[in-house]
Amino acid sequence: MFKTVEESRVEISQLMLPSFTNFGGKIHGGYILGLMDQIAFSCASKHSQGYCVTASVDKVNFLNPIEVGELVTMKASINYVGTSSMVVGIRVISENIRTGKTKHCNSSYFTMVALDDSGKTIKVPGLKLKTKIDAKRFIKAIKRRESESEKNKTLSLVYKNVDNYLDELKNYRVQIDF
Template identity: 60%
Template sequence: MTPKSSENSRTTITELMIPSYANFGGKIHGGILLSLMDKVAYATATKHSGAYCVTVSVDNVDFLQPVEVGDLVSMMASVNYVGNSSMVVGIKVIAENVKTGIVKHTNTSYFTMVAKNDEGGVMKVPPLRLNTKEDVRRFAEAVKRKSLRKGYQAQMEAEKSDFTFEKQKEILQDQRCEIKLKE
């Protein structure tokens, strides 16, 4: 398979935030932003793989700043990492107040997408050609995030078998909760 650069699949989706997207606090609902991020991740992964893609995980959904009604929100995405059938799509979200010209970075997220063949099975995707130092940094960071996630999952699984009620109480000792068990 011929490698493809991230430039080949870069995608930007820009959408005006309308009143029906607002939550009860008057800010744009996080679910609307997640839906738009999923849409741009799909488009980016599909451009790279040439196949239907599905979302398998999302990392780092931290809403750094609120998005307002009337803002133009842009989701800029690129393929940062490629495995056999998976791709990590990095997404930077910015919101622009078109009246004031103020632009703010509201979110950076990483969507792991998997390419599917016509029968619904996973399929191999083209390797990623790294053309810039930024491409190398993004790929390396994705490898590190993947390793950290696997280590965290393994640690949580290992601790399950050794997780007694006494250890649970110890962990909760300085937390804002009260244990009142019904006997």
């Protein structure tokens, strides 16, 4: 079974209230992350028709602050599917509802895993790519996975023999006391 990206796409909008702010008066990043996790769950569950959990979140960059009174819209779609996992791409945009001015505030990728009632992974439907953008997003997800795998191999080598890497610290603000 295959589903199109469009069949699982989810979009939510929410007005940002003063109770969502951090000490600097902007909308708290943790609050936004919570909303992103909810929309990732919704999108992945819609695709898999099952319960999903967050396995990982790939690089969250807060590009622009979100102000009280702005309307935040999050758009989520399935970018990649594995056997039981899915990568949900999320784009966060804020809008000043008085001026209509919009800002791209964040984009991130949540890896979600589909589970059955006993907590075991289940097979998710494949993804039917209908546009070049769908294909681009799927390929980019593959490349991110490959890059992450290479990074993990390199980091594993550092942990196994840190002595081989200590010279790299010379140009950093550290003092080694061992």
